[in-house]
Amino acid sequence: MSGVATDAARGVPLSRGVISRIVLPFVVLALSIFAWHLVVSVNNIPPYVLPGPALVAETLIQDWPILWSSLLTTLLTTFEGFIAAAVGGIALALLFSQSKWLERALLPYAVILQVTPVIAIAPLLLIYLPQQTAVVACAWIVAFFPVLSNTTLGLNSVDRNLAGLFKLYGASRWQTLRYLKLPAALPYTLGGLRIAGGLSLIGAVVAEIAAGSAGSGSGLAYRIAESGYRLNIPRMFAALLLLSVAGVVIYMALALVSHLLLRRWHESALRKES
Amino acid sequence: MVLTAHTSSEIAGDSAIRLRGVTKAYDGRGVALGPIDLDVQRGEFISLLGPSGCGKSTALRIVAGLIAPTSGEVNVAGRDASAQTGRAIGFVFQEPTLMPWASVRDNVRLPLTLSGISRFDADRRVDDALARVGLSEFGAAFPRELSGGMKMRVSLARALVTEPDVLLLDEPFAALDEITRFRLNNDLLTLWHSLGKTIVFVTHSVFESVYLSQRVVVMTARPGRSHAEIKIDVAGRDENFRTSAEYAAYCRQASLALAQASDMKAVS
Numbered sequence: 001m002s003g004v005a006t007d008a009a010r011g012v013p014l015s016r017g018v019i020s021r022i023v024l025p026f027v028v029l030a031l032s033i034f035a036w037h038l039v040v041s042v043n044n045i046p047p048y049v050l051p052g053p054a055l056v057a058e059t060l061i062q063d064w065p066i067l068w069s070s071l072l073t074t075l076l077t078t079f080e081g082f083i084a085a086a087v088g089g090i091a092l093a094l095l096f097s098q099s100k101w102l103e104r105a106l107l108p109y110a111v112i113l114q115v116t117p118v119i120a121i122a123p124l125l126l127i128y129l130p131q132q133t134a135v136v137a138c139a140w141i142v143a144f145f146p147v148l149s150n151t152t153l154g155l156n157s158v159d160r161n162l163a164g165l166f167k168l169y170g171a172s173r174w175q176t177l178r179y180l181k182l183p184a185a186l187p188y189t190l191g192g193l194r195i196a197g198g199l200s201l202i203g204a205v206v207a208e209i210a211a212g213s214a215g216s217g218s219g220l221a222y223r224i225a226e227s228g229y230r231l232n233i234p235r236m237f238a239a240l241l242l243l244s245v246a247g248v249v250i251y252m253a254l255a256l257v258s259h260l261l262l263r264r265w266h267e268s269a270l271r272k273e274s
Numbered sequence: 275m276v277l278t279a280h281t282s283s284e285i286a287g288d289s290a291i292r293l294r295g296v297t298k299a300y301d302g303r304g305v306a307l308g309p310i311d312l313d314v315q316r317g318e319f320i321s322l323l324g325p326s327g328c329g330k331s332t333a334l335r336i337v338a339g340l341i342a343p344t345s346g347e348v349n350v351a352g353r354d355a356s357a358q359t360g361r362a363i364g365f366v367f368q369e370p371t372l373m374p375w376a377s378v379r380d381n382v383r384l385p386l387t388l389s390g391i392s393r394f395d396a397d398r399r400v401d402d403a404l405a406r407v408g409l410s411e412f413g414a415a416f417p418r419e420l421s422g423g424m425k426m427r428v429s430l431a432r433a434l435v436t437e438p439d440v441l442l443l444d445e446p447f448a449a450l451d452e453i454t455r456f457r458l459n460n461d462l463l464t465l466w467h468s469l470g471k472t473i474v475f476v477t478h479s480v481f482e483s484v485y486l487s488q489r490v491v492v493m494t495a496r497p498g499r500s501h502a503e504i505k506i507d508v509a510g511r512d513e514n515f516r517t518s519a520e521y522a523a524y525c526r527q528a529s530l531a532l533a534q535a536s537d538m539k540a541v542s
Contacts, residue, residue: 162373168340168363169384
């Protein structure tokens, strides 16, 4: 008896960590779904006002072919916008770090692009650009600024003594960039990219909704808008669910990349000392 | 800055470092250094000793070519300092100043990488430098995995890897605990004996300067000027020397000079 008791006691610290990190969120999820189900069934709420979780799941399975192809469309837009934001943001930050003049000339416009709500720019872009380009451009506009500002911060955070050392050994501009500035900026850039991943999804969705109201498109956001017009509320929920999952997966993928790149040296990726 | 052309016969002498009337002034903060004259013989170990903020680090950075003097003439290993390429000088900062994202090997290899030496040739020299500071087994480690003393050794190995004629050390052991500092002091002396390099060591510790160097240059504060020179003329430097009456006497002499130098600032 006592042996069993001590074994159980020894097992507590491990299982407590597992419970708090993995099991707890799922318990909350299950409870909320159950509460949702109760609210709908007890009050007899019709599905065109609020569908129950079972109906949403059913719709998800039933409409899977449509939703899946829409998801792929949205993810492709998000991915293109994200890549454009990453390349554009990092390239601009590098240009700014090489020339103060260029930074002073262009930074205000980067800020203007950032602070103007993209939902207001999207209809204009849809007039002047082909639809797919316009949608990607929207994703880019929302997502590139955190990459730019974080990378700029990182490039300016280089250790002064290390910079002196590079000077002492006669490093060229390119060598200083390659061996000093880029690695020093990497944790900051990765932080910017992590924000940009979520933002490019938002940009893609906003642009799709704007485009959808113009009458064409097939992304998830368009499905939501379309289902709204048809009062197909269960499908709206199913599409929304897919969008959330996509956002979470994008965030986790970028967090994983960041962790893998920084785990050997950066404080942010190291385990807490026990 | 006055540039003077020297004939080769002039620099063929034993002078490794020569400063003449060197000053450094910062806008709005007046003169920080000088005018100062300094001659360091080839293979000599000297210390610059002075209170904090006396410009001794500034002097060292001018010798390294990291900052330009406001006026005066700087000659290192027979060349004008403004034309320095890192080859002739090794510099150790107050902090280890390692790249946290690179392994110990890559950190030590950096000066060679920057001068375009192939990895194959570099690797042998990196091994050699790491062996000299006793870190052969830590090449794959990252800086954050090392203790403060070990990081400083990596920094020292990096300074040695180019086989420089002159080694400049800017309060390298100030942040270390006493036991580690004593050990690194001894290691530095061993390196100096085996490699015969010219060493300029900046410190605010009287004991360290007397223990290590053949000559202590005591500096005044603001502007930093050479106040006194003390020759430490002893043969063996080991734990016996550190506890000897001779060592204590030198330390007293250096302390007095340092106190005078600090008072001179108060008067002016």
